[in-house]
Amino acid sequence: xxxxxxxxxxxxxxxxxxxxxxxxxxxxxxxxxxxxxxxxxxxxxxxxxxxxxxxxxxxxxxxxxxxxxxxxxxxxxxxxxxxxxxxxxxxxxxxxxxxxxxxxxxxxxxxxxxxxxxxxxxxxxxxxxxxxxxxxxxxxxxxxxxxxxxxxxxxxxxxxxxxxxxxxxxxxxxxxxxxxxxxxxxxxxxxxxxxxxxxxxxxxxxxxxxxxxxxxxxxxxxxxxxxxxxxxxxxxxxxxxxxxxxxxxxxxxxxxxxxxxxxxxxxxxxxxxxx
Numbered sequence: 069x070x071x072x073x074x075x076x077x078x079x080x081x082x083x084x085x086x087x088x089x090x091x092x093x094x095x096x097x098x099x100x101x102x103x104x105x106x107x108x109x110x111x112x113x114x115x116x117x118x119x120x121x122x123x124x125x126x127x128x129x130x131x132x133x134x135x136x137x138x139x140x141x142x143x144x145x146x147x148x149x150x151x152x153x154x155x156x157x158x159x160x161x162x163x164x165x166x167x168x169x170x171x172x173x174x175x176x177x178x179x180x181x182x183x184x185x186x187x188x189x190x191x192x193x194x195x196x197x198x199x200x201x202x203x204x205x206x207x208x209x210x211x212x213x214x215x216x217x218x219x220x221x222x223x224x225x226x227x228x229x230x231x232x233x234x235x236x237x238x239x240x241x242x243x244x245x246x247x248x249x250x251x252x253x254x255x256x257x258x259x260x261x262x263x264x265x266x267x268x269x270x271x272x273x274x275x276x277x278x279x280x281x282x283x284x285x286x287x288x289x290x291x292x293x294x295x296x297x298x299x300x301x302x303x304x305x306x307x308x309x310x311x312x313x314x315x316x317x318x319x320x321x322x323x324x325x326x327x328x329x330x331x332x333x334x335x336x337x338x339x340x341x342x343x
Contacts (some may be wrong), residue, residue, distance in 0.1 A: 166178075
């Protein structure tokens with residue numbers, strides 16, 4: 069079993085359990101490494117009190133240091149870069165939850181209604197145009213923040229299983245995703261295999277889907293597997309499928325983040341066939 073998970077949310081933002089409850093659950097599952105990745109976005113409804121978050125995660129790190137390696141991370145949205153917060157974190161997940169178009173913020177990961185209203189109002193109901201704008205925004209991550217890995221790359225498909233607004237086999241859609249993916253791979257930024265939507269029965273596949281994951285391998289990309297858990301019962305959820313997908317797409321290793329003992333974090337690779 070993969071004994072590391074770095075995409076977790078707590079009751080300090082949009083999760084159900086406290087950081088301490090999440091840490092204890094991770095230890096009970098046998099994890100050796102974990103990271104908290106609270107949201108810092110000012111406009112998505114789950115903004116945290118920064119000082120409270122930093123203080124509490126540091127306390128948890130110290131309390132459990134002999135039982136599990138805990139990292140203080142954060143998930144920072146492409147639209148809301150925050151260099152001051154980044155300085156306080158041991159790692160950063162770079163994500164795109166919304167796009168900014170003609171002076172308007174259009175969420176892609178909130179509700180079906182908000183997504184549909186945004187697409188209809190600003191893109192004339194053309195979801196392919198919306199998707200292309202999403203991937204254009206995603207490519208801006210490296211100019212706006214300094215992510216240690218990319219979160220849920222194809223989040224634009226969050227509601228596609230129920231709404232069927234995109235043909236994910238359409239070459240126009242695929243090429244848009246490929247262009248951004250290849251660009252980010254050339255910047256040497258790893259991608260997470262995010263199990264969140266699958267873990268919560270919102271989607272049948274993981275992020276990225278297998279077509280994109282295969283391309284990621286062919287582009288020479290690196291991966292890290294995360295649950296995106298918002299409660300204790302979802303920690304490591306979907307990991308078996310993530311490992312299966314990664315191996316099927318050609319990957320031989322997945323990354324983990326570990327404390328190096330000097331207030332820093334190192335990337336280490338584990339062989340997938342040994343998990």
